[in-house]
Every structure is written in structure tokens, then in C-alpha cells.
Amino acid sequence: MRTFDFAPLYRSSVGFDRLFDLMDQATRAETSAATWPPYNIEKLADDAYRITLAVAGFAADEIELTQNxxxxxxSGQRKNEGERQFLHRGIAARQFRQTFNLADHVKVTGAGLDNGLLSVELVREVPEAFKPRRIPIGGASSAVGQDNAPVQVEDRAKAA
Structure with a gap:
């Protein structure tokens, strides 16, 4: 497995610590516990996403979703099933913890469990304060009208 040294990037950038931490995590060897349960991440629209996890055998009250x-x-933990004797056990019943790193302003809008698939709906809602806006260019006095409207300048030769 390849390893990457991100130290030069840390030295020449400011505010990207979270991105570099994610890249560090991605380059570490994954264990089987980190990949279970299997999941899909879908992009439904420009600002809408869905995470679908295969959690066969888990009930809704045995799964917990937490956004911090x-x-x-x-995370999921099966409740005590009582004394059952299995001749073959192919459906995993172990507890799990799966962590997803979300982009800024991504919020969970809902979750549902259907046919052993847990679907988590996400949407990115960027507040107005963080959306791009036009900045007027001007000196000490601000221009009247549109941000980029031409400013009338009087000819001093005619005025004299």
C-alpha cells in the first residue's frame, strides 16, 4: 500500500486541515469492521444525497443516527434474541458503528428502514450569509445604482 506525506501541503495552505485529515484516513488500511455494513452513497440532485446501508435483521429501534x-x-446493536439454536448463521448480527464525514451545511432530513435497507436523506442548505455575492468596487464614496453601473464623471474643462 502506498503512503503519502501531506506535510508539504500543511505548510503551504491554511484552513484545509479537515480535508487533509480525511485524506489521511482514506489512505489508512481499512479493516473489515470499517466496511460493514455495506453502503451506497447517491447524489440525487445538486444539493440532495442519500446514504443507503444494508442492515438486514436490525429493527428501527436497534439503529441510532446521530449528527454532531x-x-x-x-450505529446498530441487536437486542438479545433469547436462546435460539442456529444450524447455519449467515446473517450478521454483530453491532456496528459507521461514521460519515459531511461537508459544511449538510443536514440529515430524514431516515427510513425498508426491506433491510436503511436510507438516510441528506440535503445541503447553504445560508444566505455564505452564498456568493457581488462586491461593489469604489473609493471612499459608494456608487449609486447597480454594483457595476458606469459612474458619470464631469469634465472639469467644461465646468471652468
């Missing part, structure tokens, strides 16, 4: 800042934690 930019992190979504999905």
Missing part, C-alpha cells in the same frame, strides 16, 4: 457537527454516526 459535520459527522454522521450510524
Amino acid at each position: 457537527g459535520n459527522t454522521l454516526l450510524v
Whole structure:
């Protein structure tokens, strides 16, 4: 497996710590516990996403979703099934913890469990304060009208 040294990037950039931490995590060897349960991440629209996890055998009250800042934690723990004797056990019943790092302003809008698939709906809602806006260019006095409207300048030779 390849390893990458991100130190030069840390030295020449400011405010990208979270991105570099994510890249560090991605380059680490994955264990089987980190990849279970299997999941899909779908882009439904420009600002809408869905995470679908295969959680066969888990009931809705055995799964917990927690969003803390930019992190979504999905965990599941089966309740005691009582004494059952299995001749073959192919459906995993172990507990799981799956963490997803979310972009800024991504919020969970809903979740549903259907046919052993847990669907988590996400949407990115950028507040007005963070959306791009035009900045007028001007000196000490601000221009009247549109941001880029031409400003009338009087000819001093005619005025004299």
C-alpha cells in the first residue's frame, strides 16, 4: 500500500486541515469492521444525497443516527434474541458503528428502514450569509445604482 506525506501541503495552505485529515484516513488500511455494513452513497440532485446501508435483521429501534457537527454516526446493536439454536448463521448480527464525514451545511432530513435497507436523506442548505455575492468596487464614496453601473464623471474643462 502506498503512503503519502501531506506535510508539504500543511505548510503551504491554511484552513484545509479537515480535508487533509480525511485524506489521511482514506489512505489508512481499512479493516473489515470499517466496511460493514455495506453502503451506497447517491447524489440525487445538486444539493440532495442519500446514504443507503444494508442492515438486514436490525429493527428501527436497534439503529441510532446521530449528527454532531459535520459527522454522521450510524450505529446498530441487536437486542438479545433469547436462546435460539442456529444450524447455519449467515446473517450478521454483530453491532456496528459507521461514521460519515459531511461537508459544511449538510443536514440529515430524514431516515427510513425498508426491506433491510436503511436510507438516510441528506440535503445541503447553504445560508444566505455564505452564498456568493457581488462586491461593489469604489473609493471612499459608494456608487449609486447597480454594483457595476458606469459612474458619470464631469469634465472639469467644461465646468471652468
